[in-house]
Amino acid sequence: MATQLTKEQVEKIAELARLKLTSDELDMYRIQLSEIMSFFDTLSEVNTANIPPTAQTTGLVNRYFADVARPSLPQDRATREARVKQGNYFKVKAVL
């Protein structure tokens, strides 16, 4: 079963991904993403009933360290790469 994404679907995905696309890019990605999504259909032939998902391969569950204050990146270094700043703070356009 081949997947055919519509232009509207690709626009929606791009907006969710916070990517502004040109109309040429939209056309290209509509075709390519449809092909790639169809490529995944082969997984439907694998029986995965009662198979748990894997996200961690070494069996490690947690790693703990002592709950003590440690030096962290000083504020001026943490903010120095930002283009728009006010003092040692990041400056962001109004959210609301």
Next chain:
Amino acid sequence: MKSIVELTVTEALRQLKAKQISAVELTEESLSAIEKSNGKLNSFLTVEKDLALMMAASADAQIASGEAGPLCGIPIGIKDCFNVEDMLSRSASHILEGFHSPYEGPAIERLRAAGTVFLGKTNTDEFTCGASTENSAYGTTHNPWDLERVPGGSSGGSAVAVTAGLSLFATATDTGGSIRQPASFCGVVGLKNTYGRVPRFGVMPMASSLDTVGAISKTVEDMALILQVMAGADDRDSTTPEVAVPDYSQNLKAPVRGLKIGIPKEYFIEGIEAGVEKAVRQAVEELQNQGAEIVEISLPHTKYAIPVYYLVAPSEISSNMARFDGIRYGPSSDTAEDLLDYYLETRGTGFGPELKRRIMIGTHVLSSGYYDAYYLKAQKVRTLICRDFDQAFGKVDVIAAPTSPTTAFKIGEKEQDPISMYLADIFTAPINLAGIPALNVPCGFSRPEGAAVDLPVGIQFIGPRFSEDCLLQVGYAYQQATDWHLKRPVIG
């Protein structure tokens, strides 16, 4: 002194210790090799000449005082996805244009403490997403064996730096084959470590459940020295288990007699380049001659690894790339009127075509209504791929297989067809999904149709989790009996 193109880390350390050469001289040689060849190769994106000479002078002082670290005075290339404090670190992306990292992580700290000299940053596919280095925002890297071919990727810049003698070794990362495949295409040694063996903190993430940190070197003997320095848990990476780090060099010389080596039939499929299969089978024969027992095995879910990988990796990429919003670092939109526009424009212009493709695949398959059918399904098949390997390692100690189905392909050949590029990872991605280690070792040459010269072939030795010592032992035994790793290209 041997030419820098042939010089190994092991030999350089011996000469440094014997005062036959200084770290400054070694660094000057590397810098002049870069000056001579980098224009053709585009292996290094940035060269830190002043810093390198300063670090080399300090290495010489340490050697003179008898307090030298284990890799003191060795000039290295650093893949651009590693943060190095105060050094331009862009992961070959426009979205980090001008970014001088304010920090670095354990991998770089350990190499610094060991006395290595930082020459600069090597090229990669943008945020390590690719199998050819063509996805770099700063131009592709060229394979020194044939400048019209790709060096593989994503660690193409690092593989070329080592092959062409621009650095004695180079750091690299492997998420789906990014250390082994370029090492194979360039004829050098590349070790993809067990997930968590080397801390990831300070290395820019691609897919966090698959990313591993390692290196590319000329010989297996060198790799044992490098891993000794880089391996070990760190509190800043909560996925590094407290597994003891063995003495990798001490273990190296044990014979392979009696070792069981599995040959998976799914890695010798139709479509594999004839010269690749021949070279790999000959390498297996060599190990058999040394007394290893060869066992046919099956890894039945191998053919599902690429679809699983290209669901899991892009999902994690789309999450990891969310941090690039133009607010805390990198260029940003000057024209946006509101915050949403600011994000859309910054990211729309900052990321290259492959990154956008992967971010969108990930965003789509993680979005409401698709998660179970795609991401969860892929994670379940991932379990079956892990079980394939676990079962195989019940019967054999090591698995041997081709690293890549082909030798280096031509620049531009796969550019218009993302799926054919994704299939370049077919023999490497399953290993990342299982979190196990694999070592690429050069094992001969092949001349595919249309090629003007013979191109390197690589074999990978795959082992259970934290079996790097055993893989290095097999690789070392192979390199003692063969000289493929000594062949060097003449750069045209």
